[in-house]
Structures are given as C-alpha cells and as structure tokens.
Amino acid sequence: MQMIAWKCLQNYGRYIRQFQLGKLCGTSLVMLLLCQDAMLRGEEVSAVPQIAFINTQVESIWADAGVEPVEQATELEWCRRVYLDLIGRIPTVDEVLRYKNDHSRDKQAVLVDRLLGDEYVREYAKHWSNVWTTVLIGRDADNRMVDRSGMRKYLQTAWESNIPYDQFVEELLTATGDNAERDEPTVFNGATNFLSGKLGDGALQATAKTAQIFLGLQVQCTQCHNHPFNSGVKQNQFWELNAFFRQTRALRRFDGGRRVAWIELVDEDFAGQGGDPNEAEIFYELRNGLVKVAYPVYVDGTEISRSGLLPDAFSDGTSYGVNRRRELASLIRSDPLFPKALVNRIWAYFLGYGFTRPIDDFGGHNPPSHPALLEGLAQRFTEYSYDLKSLMRWIVLSKSYSLSSRMAPGNEKDVPGSGEPPYFSRFYVRQIEPEQLYDSLMVATKANGVENSDRQDRWLSQFVIAFGTDEGDSSTTFNGTIPQILMLFNGDLVQSATSLGKDGFLDQVMVANRKNQDRINALYVAALSRWPSPIELRYANQLLLARQGQVKEALQDVWWALLNSNEFILNH
Amino acid sequence: MNEKKCHGLACSETSRRHFLSHLSGLAALSAPFTSFANSLVANAEDLKKRQKSAILLWMGGGPSTMDIWDLKPGQATGGPFKQISTSVDGIAISEHMPMTARQMHHLSIVRSMSTREADHQRGRYYMHTGFVPNPNVEHPSYGSVIAHELAGTIESLEIPPFVSVGGGSVSPGFLGTAWAPFVVSSQGNVKNLESPVSRERLVSRLQMLGAIENRFIGEKRGQLPKDHREIIGKSVQLMTSSQLAAFNVAEEPTTVRERYGETNFGRGCLMARRLVEVGVPFVEVNLGGWDNHNNIFSTLADQKLPDLDRAMSALIADLADRGTLDNTAVIWMGEFGRTPTINGNGGRDHWARSWSAVVGGAGFSRGTVVGETSVDGREVISEPYSSQDLMASVLKSLDISLDTTFRAKNGRPMKIANGGQIIPGLCS
Structure with a gap:
C-alpha cells in the first residue's frame, strides 16, 4: 500500500490512462494521476477596481484587528467552492480536470466568467432560484396561498436573464396575476407568490x-408599539408602510x-376604513387603547397621495388615483438601505458571515462590523446598475474568498x-x-442533471421544523445534527447515489477504468475534487482486500x- | 404494537453486543469510533445512577399567562376566564386548567417575570439562553448548557443528552453542534435508523469514513469538521441502542396515553417522562400556537388549555408517582406574555413586561407563588425577574454550580446563566 502511494507521488503529472465516463459527462477525458494541488495565483484580477477596493478594505480590517490572513486555498479547493457557491453544486470530474489543466494565468477569472456565462445559465438560475425561494417564501411546502413551482418558474426566468436587482424587487412588489401556471396561461405571473401568502391579517x-x-429593517415588533431598542422604526411607521399594501388582494x-x-393577486380600489376613497386611511391601536390613523408614508417620511383609487382618468382627461405598490417599489429602489441590504446578504452568502448578524437587521442596536466595506460595495453595486453577476464576480475574485479555510498562527482570534x-482573514x-x-448528489451520480423540483421539495420538507408562531418562521434539522447524519448514512438519496445498478455512477466508474486505483481516484475527484492521500489509499485497499x-x-x-464525510458536506 | 420492536441494528441484545465489540476492536484503526464503542461495551452493564434531569415545556408564540397563571378577574384587562382554587390554599389559576390545579402542590409560579424582548425570534433566543442576541456571540441554549453539564455523569446513556420533541429549540452556540438538540417528532419515530448493509460492511465503511474525516480534521479547519465526526459517533451509537425504545410512546398502555392526551403535546410529555427515565438530562417539549393576536379566549378555552392541562398534569402526577420528580426539574414558559389590553380582534399582542413562568420538581420549592403583578396585570409590583434569574434558579435546582464559566473558542469567559441571581423563595 505504501508502495502504491509512492508510485502515486512519483507519477505526478504523468498521464496514466484515458477513460470514458460515458453518460456522466458525455465527453472522453483524461484522468491524470495527480497527487498535489497547486496554490491559487490570482494576481491578474486585482486590477479590477471594485475587486481592488474590496482587497484594500479587507487588508485594513486585518491590520486594524491585528490578524494575519492565512495562505491561499489550493486551486481545486477554490474550484469546488465557486461551483458550489455560484451554481449550487460540486464540479464533475470533467470540470475539475478542465480547470486543473487550464494553464492560463487568469484561469480563476475564466472559470468565474464561464460559470456566470451562457454555458451554465440554467444551472446558475436554478441555484439562485433555490436560494431566493427560501428567502422569499421560506421552506414550508404546505402553504396553500403559495405555489412553489410558480415562484421557481418566475425566478428561473428572471435569473436566467440576469435581471437587475432593482427591477427584480420591483417585479416582486408590484406583481399581479395568477400565482400558478395553468393550462391557459394568460395571466400567469409567478412573482405574485412573494406576496400571495402574506396578505392575510391586514x-x-x-x-x-x-x-x-x-431593507434590513425588523419592523414586526413595531406593529404593536414603538420598539425600544430599534432606533429606526416607530409604530406609526409600521402602519404607514402597511398602508401601501391595502389595495392588494389575494x-x-x-x-x-x-x-x-x-391565487390571483389583484389591485383594487381601496375605500379606506373610514369609507372615503380619496382619504383611504387605515386604523391601528396604541397600547393604551387609543386608535390612530395611518396613510401611506414611506419610512423616510415621504408621503404619497392618500387616495385609495387606482390610477385612472375622468372623461375630461384629468387623471386621479395612485397605485400604492408601484409607489412603494420606487421608494424602496431609491432607499440607501436597499443596495446595502442586498450586498450584506450576498457577502454573507459567499463569505459565511455578513456585516450584521442577523443579516437582515440594520437596526440602530446592531451596527455593521465593517461599514466602509459595506457602504463602498453597496455604492459600487448601485453604480453598476444593480448587476448581480458583477457583484458576485467581485466577491469571488477578491482576496478573502480566495483564502484557505485552514487556521494558522496569527489568525487564531x-x-x-x-x-x-x-475579520475574513x-x-x-x-x-x-x-x-x-441534493444537486451535488444528482450531478455526482446521475447522467441527467435536470431534476424535478417537486421531488426536491418533498425531500427537503422532512427537515423543516416550525416554531409555532403566527409569523410562520421555521428552521431546519439539516444542520449537521444526528437526523442529517442518519439520513445520509441510511436514507434513500444516498442509497440511490451509491446503487450498483447498470449504468449507475459506480457501474460507469467500473467500466471506464481497468485499475482499481484509477477507480478510487475517480471517486475521490467526483466527491471531493481531489486525489486520495496515501493513508486513504491504504484504507481503500484494505476494503478491496476485504x-x-x-x-x-x-x-x-x-x-x-466519501459522500458521508465532513469534507463532502462542508463548503471549505 | 409488538413489544419487542426491532430498532435499527439493535435487533437483539446479543448480536448488538457482538457488533459493538467487533466495531471497537477494529476501531483502533480509526480513532473517532474508539471512544464511544469502548464506553458502550465497558459500561453497558453499569447500574443507572439516579441523576438529575430537566424538562422544558416550551410554549412557542408567547402564551397569555394572565389567562392561565395570574388572572385578573373583574378587570378590563382580565378577559372572561374565572379562577379556580388549587391543591394549595391561596393559589388560584385559570378555570381551564382544572387537572393541573390538582397538581399545584408540586409546582411553583413566578408571577414577576419581566423581560424586554417581545419579538418571537429575539424572545425565543433570550429565554432559551439568558442572553440578549449579540451579533458577535452565539450563546448556547438551556438544553445544551444542561446537557453539557450533566451528560458526563451518565455513562450508560446511549441516546443524545438533549432531545427536543416537536420543535427545534435554540442552537448550541459556541458549545458546538455536538450539543445541538436531537429533534424528533412527537410520534417518536426516529427516521433512517436501518443500515442498508450488513454490520460487517458498515464497520468497513466506518473505517474508511474515519480515515477521510481524520485527514480533514487534521488540516485544522475549525470546529465543524470535528463536530461532524463526533456526531457520526453519536449517530452510530443511536443506531445500535436499545434505549431507542424510550422514544416509542406507543409501548405505553392506552390508559396512560389517554391520561396525557392523544395530542402531539401529550405524546411529547409522555416521551419526555420515558426519556428522563433512561437518563436523558434535558428534554424540551414544544407546544406552539400561543401567538393569539385574534380570538384568544375561544382558542385558549377550546384548544390550547385543554391540551396543555391534560398533558402537563399527567406528566407532573406521573413523575411524582414514580419518584422521578425529586430529580427532575420541570419548567413551563414561552418567549414572553401577552398584552393585558385586549385588542380590536379579541386577541392579545406581544408583551414582555409582566408575565409568569412555572417550575416544579428537583430542587424547586413546591406549591408557592413568587412575585406579584398590579391589579390590571400591566406591571410587576414586586422584585422583577429576568431570563437569567430563572435560568440560575433552574441550574441551582439541578445542583449545577453557578460559578461555572464557559469560554467560547478564543473568546472571553462567560458565566453560566449570564450571572443571573437565584430567585429568592423558588429553590428549597
């Protein structure tokens, strides 16, 4: 066994054999027996001004905190990371080797651009559709007022077209039409699912x-009272914001x-709770029982027309009325918190932590940890017309994202x-x-990457735990605890991923490689984007002997x- | 139900022990599985030492305690419910809690809880941890803290030391995923326990897995890779444990199940009793649906309180009858109370300033009331108590030292229960 390990090292860079992965990737590829993984280079991209800005900022964060950044990740670690983060799955063997064998100096940027480009546009959109489905409507699959596949369909289309973020939010906030796709899809608009389940109880x-x-504003408490710790929002502001939704019905x-x-989401004239549509007010109650009145006023104090009537014109041509949701969407788009909330969310998504925790709370009690970086990035995102792919590109090509996940001296705190x-060091x-x-197991083990979202939803629903509040919040047991381990040990998903059936993944690996060591290598690259260590080979060979x-x-x-290992389940 | 249900790999005691000894022999090759396998084999015959446990009855959504434990009849804020007397002279509670009223001599009410977090998420965190949410620290919850402190004393325990029934509790924070709640449904069916391969092959698989896990941990990538290995150990232990039967409430006689109520919460309370009896130090049982912004009184009278009353009274009575109550602290609370003012929809909204919690068992005083609210229930007029104080009292009742400090990895030391003070009169 030791000998095999030595041979592996000696053969570094040597071309051992070709094998056919057949349906797995559809191309013939060269399996190199490489035992080492090179360091990232990445100096080319630092000329991009936005990336240079991030790098300068994090360097000053490190200096101020007195921490040393660790060394760079290896290039295959980084490769696995960007596949997981940008398109929601690990790279295939084919993709790992393609990146490995790219010897250009700007190979990192090339890969990022490829993942953000046409070649992967469907997978990219599917992944971000998953992410945003969870953000917008949670993981609860039981809500009758929401059609998850309608939501997904909308998100898939929107993200395939790389919709600018401000337009995306406007579409969500102003959507009308049917929330589910039907046989006669005249007015289908999946964007309605953001609001369709949230209009109950006023x-x-x-x-x-x-x-x-x-906006990163936690206003739910202010429904009943001024929030003592959140300096931002008062009770009247909650109801004034609420008034913007009162023309809308599900x-x-x-x-x-x-x-x-x-569900059909419509805007209708709102007569107000006092009965005068020109002064369409709502009432709310103070703690002491006093009833107050609210009209649509944005959180920054901007008032819009009090009319509850939708825009129309009299016979003489003079127009009247207002669409409250449209007004709200345009006020939100110009709010300085709007790009900051998104940048914070995306940064946290790629780097593991945002500038606030929770990421959607910008209240006065919760100041951001690195405001200059947050604000500077939000400003650049705005200047770039809210282009999400650009923002992602800057972040994944920045220094912090390229660092190893190994701790090192100087980095302990x-x-x-x-x-x-x-500190992102x-x-x-x-x-x-x-x-x-789910998607990683599909791509690592199945020929066709196209999967049924309903099946995925059913699989996911086993992890959801509700908290029993009216706000419908929930959490998940897919959090590294025992139920998750047991599911991966013994559950259907991994059983089918490890099946021995004809044309299954293991069958393909068997057929494509004649030597057991090559077969083991193929499994390692498919699961972990790396080659086995000598010790691991020893264990694998023991298994073969047994x-x-x-x-x-x-x-x-x-x-x-491999599929049950910490290295597989962790993004590192 | 058949009495001897086959749980996971633990179909018979003999074959299970054979499996474990096999595993422990080979496990020397892969470190992660050595410790638990050894402890299992070595301690399987140990007599169970009677140790302390706690059961938290968590009322998700924020229950209206002034309609349950601290009524204000005749007041505008009081609502329609009447008071009834209890097994303790001078203590009256809601008419919709008649069975619990008969167990009042085992319980004590703190009527002077006064907190500041009236948002669900923040309140849930604060009441579970004793700490206000902090962007830079993840604090461990009650169950994680108590399991962490007590688990070492129970060597024969094979199932996780912190079980949460019917809900997710709060994270283990800096104590790490190894102290996370084991979340089960009140049906008690733990999923995916059956290995699809033979024991012999499972052992080989675990050895291979051990090699991969250890390599990755050796690369110093922080806590998560280590936690993963530890939880694998706990999962395998669970797959092979005969103690799994504790989850199977269906084994109980029908009369017992009916006493707790054939509801999720009833089954959860019954499961809590069974779990405590096999030595689980902390069980949280969740009853949601208390966020009654609308029509609160009919919801409480017709649904919530009958379910609560039946299950809670059965649990207390059972623990007392079986002699377990003296070693088991029971805590009843939610994230906050509800507004004394009844809103326009016949509901009550979130209210943290004055509310009640209930405790019993272990080292708690029995049949007492601590604290007092004003006639309309809007103010605490005695010494107010916080989440920290309640937590300190719970720890005291379990003989856990309040001098215990935790140190988050590389962080500053943090006092257990956030330096809360034991509530005077609550502990005996």
Whole structure:
C-alpha cells in the first residue's frame, strides 16, 4: 500500500490512462494521476477596481484587528467552492480536470466568467432560484396561498436573464396575476407568490417581510408599539408602510371543487376604513387603547397621495388615483438601505458571515462590523446598475474568498461567534445547504442533471421544523445534527447515489477504468475534487482486500464513505 | 404494537453486543469510533445512577399567562376566564386548567417575570439562553448548557443528552453542534435508523469514513469538521441502542396515553417522562400556537388549555408517582406574555413586561407563588425577574454550580446563566 502511494507521488503529472465516463459527462477525458494541488495565483484580477477596493478594505480590517490572513486555498479547493457557491453544486470530474489543466494565468477569472456565462445559465438560475425561494417564501411546502413551482418558474426566468436587482424587487412588489401556471396561461405571473401568502391579517407579513428582506429593517415588533431598542422604526411607521399594501388582494380561485386551485393577486380600489376613497386611511391601536390613523408614508417620511383609487382618468382627461405598490417599489429602489441590504446578504452568502448578524437587521442596536466595506460595495453595486453577476464576480475574485479555510498562527482570534466580529482573514467552513447537497448528489451520480423540483421539495420538507408562531418562521434539522447524519448514512438519496445498478455512477466508474486505483481516484475527484492521500489509499485497499472478488461492492463502500464525510458536506 | 420492536441494528441484545465489540476492536484503526464503542461495551452493564434531569415545556408564540397563571378577574384587562382554587390554599389559576390545579402542590409560579424582548425570534433566543442576541456571540441554549453539564455523569446513556420533541429549540452556540438538540417528532419515530448493509460492511465503511474525516480534521479547519465526526459517533451509537425504545410512546398502555392526551403535546410529555427515565438530562417539549393576536379566549378555552392541562398534569402526577420528580426539574414558559389590553380582534399582542413562568420538581420549592403583578396585570409590583434569574434558579435546582464559566473558542469567559441571581423563595 505504501508502495502504491509512492508510485502515486512519483507519477505526478504523468498521464496514466484515458477513460470514458460515458453518460456522466458525455465527453472522453483524461484522468491524470495527480497527487498535489497547486496554490491559487490570482494576481491578474486585482486590477479590477471594485475587486481592488474590496482587497484594500479587507487588508485594513486585518491590520486594524491585528490578524494575519492565512495562505491561499489550493486551486481545486477554490474550484469546488465557486461551483458550489455560484451554481449550487460540486464540479464533475470533467470540470475539475478542465480547470486543473487550464494553464492560463487568469484561469480563476475564466472559470468565474464561464460559470456566470451562457454555458451554465440554467444551472446558475436554478441555484439562485433555490436560494431566493427560501428567502422569499421560506421552506414550508404546505402553504396553500403559495405555489412553489410558480415562484421557481418566475425566478428561473428572471435569473436566467440576469435581471437587475432593482427591477427584480420591483417585479416582486408590484406583481399581479395568477400565482400558478395553468393550462391557459394568460395571466400567469409567478412573482405574485412573494406576496400571495402574506396578505392575510391586514398584510402584516407583507409589511414585515418587505422591510426585512429588502431593507434590513425588523419592523414586526413595531406593529404593536414603538420598539425600544430599534432606533429606526416607530409604530406609526409600521402602519404607514402597511398602508401601501391595502389595495392588494389575494383572490382564491377554484377549479370547480372546494380546494383552492390557484391565487390571483389583484389591485383594487381601496375605500379606506373610514369609507372615503380619496382619504383611504387605515386604523391601528396604541397600547393604551387609543386608535390612530395611518396613510401611506414611506419610512423616510415621504408621503404619497392618500387616495385609495387606482390610477385612472375622468372623461375630461384629468387623471386621479395612485397605485400604492408601484409607489412603494420606487421608494424602496431609491432607499440607501436597499443596495446595502442586498450586498450584506450576498457577502454573507459567499463569505459565511455578513456585516450584521442577523443579516437582515440594520437596526440602530446592531451596527455593521465593517461599514466602509459595506457602504463602498453597496455604492459600487448601485453604480453598476444593480448587476448581480458583477457583484458576485467581485466577491469571488477578491482576496478573502480566495483564502484557505485552514487556521494558522496569527489568525487564531478570527473565530466569528466567539465574541469578535468576522475579520475574513480565512475562509469560514460552513455546511452546504440541503439544496446544494441534493444537486451535488444528482450531478455526482446521475447522467441527467435536470431534476424535478417537486421531488426536491418533498425531500427537503422532512427537515423543516416550525416554531409555532403566527409569523410562520421555521428552521431546519439539516444542520449537521444526528437526523442529517442518519439520513445520509441510511436514507434513500444516498442509497440511490451509491446503487450498483447498470449504468449507475459506480457501474460507469467500473467500466471506464481497468485499475482499481484509477477507480478510487475517480471517486475521490467526483466527491471531493481531489486525489486520495496515501493513508486513504491504504484504507481503500484494505476494503478491496476485504471484499476480494467483489470490487464493485468495495467501491460502493468507498463511495458511501466519501459522500458521508465532513469534507463532502462542508463548503471549505 | 409488538413489544419487542426491532430498532435499527439493535435487533437483539446479543448480536448488538457482538457488533459493538467487533466495531471497537477494529476501531483502533480509526480513532473517532474508539471512544464511544469502548464506553458502550465497558459500561453497558453499569447500574443507572439516579441523576438529575430537566424538562422544558416550551410554549412557542408567547402564551397569555394572565389567562392561565395570574388572572385578573373583574378587570378590563382580565378577559372572561374565572379562577379556580388549587391543591394549595391561596393559589388560584385559570378555570381551564382544572387537572393541573390538582397538581399545584408540586409546582411553583413566578408571577414577576419581566423581560424586554417581545419579538418571537429575539424572545425565543433570550429565554432559551439568558442572553440578549449579540451579533458577535452565539450563546448556547438551556438544553445544551444542561446537557453539557450533566451528560458526563451518565455513562450508560446511549441516546443524545438533549432531545427536543416537536420543535427545534435554540442552537448550541459556541458549545458546538455536538450539543445541538436531537429533534424528533412527537410520534417518536426516529427516521433512517436501518443500515442498508450488513454490520460487517458498515464497520468497513466506518473505517474508511474515519480515515477521510481524520485527514480533514487534521488540516485544522475549525470546529465543524470535528463536530461532524463526533456526531457520526453519536449517530452510530443511536443506531445500535436499545434505549431507542424510550422514544416509542406507543409501548405505553392506552390508559396512560389517554391520561396525557392523544395530542402531539401529550405524546411529547409522555416521551419526555420515558426519556428522563433512561437518563436523558434535558428534554424540551414544544407546544406552539400561543401567538393569539385574534380570538384568544375561544382558542385558549377550546384548544390550547385543554391540551396543555391534560398533558402537563399527567406528566407532573406521573413523575411524582414514580419518584422521578425529586430529580427532575420541570419548567413551563414561552418567549414572553401577552398584552393585558385586549385588542380590536379579541386577541392579545406581544408583551414582555409582566408575565409568569412555572417550575416544579428537583430542587424547586413546591406549591408557592413568587412575585406579584398590579391589579390590571400591566406591571410587576414586586422584585422583577429576568431570563437569567430563572435560568440560575433552574441550574441551582439541578445542583449545577453557578460559578461555572464557559469560554467560547478564543473568546472571553462567560458565566453560566449570564450571572443571573437565584430567585429568592423558588429553590428549597
């Protein structure tokens, strides 16, 4: 076994054999027996001004905090990272080798541009559709007022077209039409699903979630009283914001039966709770029982027309009325918190921690850890017309994202959650999301990458735990605890990923490689984007010996172990 | 239900022990599995030492305690419910809690809880940890803290030391994922326990897995890779444990199940009793649906309180009858109370300034009331108590030292219960 390991090292860079992965990737590829992984280079991209800005900022964060950044990640670690983060799955063997064998100086930028380009546009959109489905409507699959596939369909289209973020939010906030796709899709608009399930109880959820997601304002408490710790928002402001949603109704539509078949989101004239549509007010109650009145006023004090009537014109041509949601969307688009909330969310997504925790709370009690970086990046994002792909490109090509996740001397105090803010002087290891795991297993083991989202939703629903509040918040047991481990050990998903069936992944690896060592290598690259260490090879060979004559079963055991490993489930 | 259900790999005691000894012999090759396998084999025959446990009945959404434990009849804020007397002279509680009223001599009410977090997420965090949410620290929750402090004393325990039934609790924070709640449904069916391969192959697989895990941990990538290995150990232990039967409330006689109520919360309370009896130091049982902004009184009278009353009274009575109550602290609370003012929708909104929590068992005093609110319930007029104080009292009742400090990795030391003071009169 030791000998094999030595041979592996000696053969570094030598071309061993070709193998055909057949349906797995559709191309013939060269499997190199490489045992080492090179360091990232990455000096080319630092000329991009936005990336240079991020790098300068994090360098000053390191200097101020007295921490040393760790060394760069290896190039295959980084490669796995960008695949997971940009398109939601690990790279295939083919993709790992393609990156490995690219010897150009700007190969990092080339890969990022490829993942953000046409070649991967469907997968990119599918992944971000998963991310935003969770942000916008949560993971609860049981809400009758929401159509998850309608939401996904909209998001898929929007993200495939790289919709500018401000336009995206406007579409979500102003959407009208049917929330589900039907046989006669005349007015289907999946964007309606953001609000369709949040208009009950006087649109309290619509108000709270809009402020929270798009502005980082936690206003849900201010529904009942001025919030003592959140210097930002007062009770009247909650109701004034709420007033913007009062022309909107979610109509239950039926297909003949008693079950709600779909929801149609419409804007209607709002007469106000006092009955005068020109002064369409709402009432709310103070703690002491006093009733107050509210008209649509944005959180910064900007008032709009008090009319509850939708825009129209009299016969003489003079126009009247206002669409409150449209007004709200345009006020939100010009709010300085708007780009900051998004930048904070995206930064936290790629680097593991945002500038605030929770990431959607910009209240006065929760100042951001690195305001200059947050604001500077938000400003650049705005200048770039809210182009999401540009923002992602800057972040993944910046220094912090390229660092190793290994701790090193000089770096010990950079442990977020232990009393200090994150300094981004190393890459924080984190667990991949259940959607990423699902898609990674699909791509690592199946010929066709196209998967049914409903099936994925059903699989995901086993992890959701509700908290029992009216706000419908929930958490997930896909959090590294025992139920998750048991699911990966014994559950259907991994059983099918490790199946021995004809044309299954293991079968393909068996057929494509004649030597067991090549087969083991293929499994390692497919799961972990790296080659096995000498010790790991020793264990794998023990398995082969133990299953003498049953090579496929031995490979199945190795594959099972790889898919169950910390290295597989963690983004590092 | 058949009495001897086959749980995971633990189909028979003999074959289970054979499996474990096999595993422990080979486990020398892969470190992660050595410790638990050894402890299992070595301690399987140990007598169970009677140790302390706690059961938290968590009322998600914020229950209206002034309609349950601290009524204000005749006041504008009081609502329609009447008071009834209890098994303790001078203590009256809601008419919709008649069975619990008969157990009042085992319980004590703190009527002077006064906190500041009236948002669900923040309140849930604060009441579970004793700390206000802080952007730079992740604090461990009650269950993680108590499991961490007590788990070492129970060597024969094979199931996780912190079980949360029917809800997710709050994260283990800087104590790490190894102290996270093991979340189960109140049906008690733990999923995915059956290995699809033979024990022999599972052992080989675990050895291979150990090699991969150890290599990655050796690269010093922080806590998560280590936690993962530890949780694998706990998962395998669970797959092979006969203690899994504790989750199976269906084994209980129908009469017992009916006493707790055939509800999720009833089953959860029954499961909590069974878990405590096998030595689990902390069980959280979740009952949601208290966020009653609308029509609160009919919701409480017709749904919430009957379910609560039946299950809670059965749990207390059972623990007392079986002699477990003296070693088991029971805590009843939610994230906050609800507004004394009844709103326009016949509901009550979030209110943290004056509310009640209930405790019993272990080292708590029995049949007492601590603290007092004003006639309309809007103010605490005695010494107010915080989450920290309640937590300190719970720890005291379990003989856990309040001098215990935790140190988050590389962080400053943090006092257990955030330096809270034991509530006078609450602990005996």
